[in-house]
Amino acid sequence: MLVTTTSTLEGYQVTEYVGVVSGETILGANVVRDFMASLTDFFGGRSGTYEGKLAEAREIALQEMQEQARRKGADAVIGVDLDFETIGGMLMCIATGTAVRINK
Template identity: 35%
Template sequence: MPYCRLCEFRCDHHEYDPETRLCRNCQIQEEKRLKSEHPAPAPIVMATTPMVPGREITECLGIVSAQVAFGQNIFKDIFTEVRDLVGGRAKAQQKVFADSRKAAFDELTVEARNLGADAVVGIDLDFQELAGGGKYGMLLVVVTGTAVKLAVV
């Protein structure tokens, strides 16, 4: 039976992680300790306006941009065409739009964070269909904005 490297408790194999060489209890404590030492970074403020209401911009860091291309499978194409004929909401299409928008904003956040930004202002969001003949194929989402530093409140 293995021993935990921290508490030196003799563990059953199902209570022991061979990768970290810790028992389950010590593993949980170690994860809590690491989270407290490395808190999650502050969220990046996103705004379509040229400023953040109530906050002063102290520095412009540059333009940031993210592009995401999402493909749709043939089944979504077929169901979208049927929905187009009978009317109603195309939930599969809506989900693709929502997922692609979220992915683009996630990438924009990473770009802004890499520049040390507190916010991205003047955000422009563009959707473009990449297919010919009215068929749904690829959806391109481009998000662009200006990464800025904000005054400390």
């Protein structure tokens, strides 16, 4: 399935707008990981642990969004937006986009 943040797909024509689709994920963080990330923040550098969690949350949300689009009969998702939030120590990622059918 084609997925893009743009509103068009070069070389393809949108033939039908199926509707808005989304995927959500919430991942918990643990005390040890939070402590290690705070040390990294204090001493400088990148927190590989949190970068990994961000990537994991993004991938899960995108997969769920694509699955919802497939169930609706779409070939692609355009205009994808990713939002990240923290809620009480939990990391949330929401992927939203417009499911479409396309012709080449």
